Amino acid sequence: MVLGRAFEDKCAKMYYDRKMLGFVHLYNGQEAVSTGFIRLLKQQDSIVCTYRDHVQALSKGVSARAVMSELLGKATGCSRGQGGSMHIFSRKHNMLGRFAFIGEGIPIATGAAFTSKYKREVLKEADCGHVSLAFFGDGTCNNGQFYECLNMAALWKLPIVFVVENNLWAIGMSHLRATSVPQIYKKGPAFGMPGVHVDGMDVLKVREVAKEAIGRARRGEGPTLVECETYRFRGHSLADPDKLRDPAEKAHYAARDPITALKKYLIENSLANEADLKAIDKR
């Protein structure tokens, strides 16, 4: 999480220094979701996300250097500069891409889950309990493809977890202004799968829920919809003036910063001390 935060802050600096171009969408504040889920995965499990993707790539094991090089358009980047910020792919880490169009990635993740099942049942390949995770936001939950995939994943019992990073805002559109039934987790049971809500600012709580959902998928019990209530500390992208969000709301979530919270937890429970944590920051 600390690597993710430091990475994103560095991106911001480079963007404002005009060293980075195009669209850059940062993840500050949402680190608990990425870490909570992805650190439980094996290398062969796959993830698909939208454009707010740098930290997921890092969590999945893509080197920070490769991601940063990609953002700077260098040939040493993970896609040799051909993909850019919104299109980080890594075959080796089974990071199947970041997709610019919201909702686009969900069927892709569903397809990866489909192949996992196909390989096991049709091609009879052993050791194929691979799971897919699809990460997307609250805005995507009003998009048709989301529902099409909830339906097919449940219908065909695919090994996938749909992870909603509900940060309450789709650029400047508040989730509450855009959605008839704002509780996204309730949409899972409508399609025949469990729908779970979790505090996305608490990495340990996210991890608990993730363990259960990923376990379900691996055992062949089918998909789960997990709604993580989280918040992005910065604007939608580095070009977003972010004027519509109420400062009180921002302060409320800043107080629940996942990194600060975990630090506090570790110290209170004697799992680490100040010196250990400072050492992580330094790296």
Added chain:
Amino acid sequence: MLGIVRQKMLEQSLKKIPPAVSVLRSYSSAAKQMTIRDALNSALDEEMSADSKVFLMGEEVGEYQGAYKITKGLLDKYGPERVLDTPITEAGFTGVAVGAAYYGVKPVVEFMTFNFSMQAIDHIINSAAKTNYMSSGQISVPIVFRGPNGAAAGVGAQHSQCYAAWYASCPGLKVLAPYSSEDARGLLKAAIRDPDPVVFLENELLYGESFPVSDEVLDSSFCLPIGKAKIERKGKDVTIAAYSKMVGYALKAAETLEKDGIDAEVINLRSIRPLDRSMINASVRKTNRLVTVEEAFPQHGVGAEICASIVEESFAYLDAPVERIAGADVPMPYAANLERMAVPQVEDIVRAAKRTCYRSVS
């Protein structure tokens, strides 16, 4: 009610008419006749048999035996895990198929008609076509999108569009348009074996038509190269380049032109992207005149691209301005007489060829 009965009787009587060719030949050298429908079905069957990673996905491909019966019998043979009936959810199932292809299996996605592919076009272009490039070669997408394309009969504006030009303008896609049964078999097999996304444009009105096929074509290893056109009729006075159903029209036009002393060379494009520019240019350098034919809307069409290619590479060889015949620049009308006027007819091709030869067209 009466219409259905009459149609059934017509179908029965058509089945009883033997193809003229096979009656005239002796047994040993008789070329077999095969419909496009059977050509496609046998190609799918053979490729699924050879590679268990190949599977079919689409609406009605399984229990209904295919909306146009192209996938007939395949569910019984390969089971529901390899022949998947999908809900009506083009964007969703196309994306699922593309995602599956990222992981190495080989989906063949059927669109009931390519008009419905517009609901899924984001996945065809952004998730399939561009991914090999965006991932700098890490991820390849061995997927085929197939289905009927272009005008049918009286199906109206939303079911009659030709998508060749739109898909062919996108780098990362291959776009094929078979005409004969040999094309259908060879190109579909090539498409399924290809590691990149392929858009395979069939034609509903051609499904029932029969073409002669040699033993070589019937062999299960038969395959045609992608990116190569075919000269269906050699000639020396004018080059007529066409794809899909219009190849048949061009051949009929060539017969009419022959009576007027014009010897037309007819090129069956087979591959819209990559386009066989070298063959078309070589032909025009020989004949010095070009007519392109397509059913699609004229603006930014396949014909426009061919004309540009000729002007860029063989301008000095042209003895007349290039002629481009296309569908009318209107959404396809429903009434039969209007529909006839909205698509090119043989007479239009004949007139265009005569114009390039500076003959009177009265």
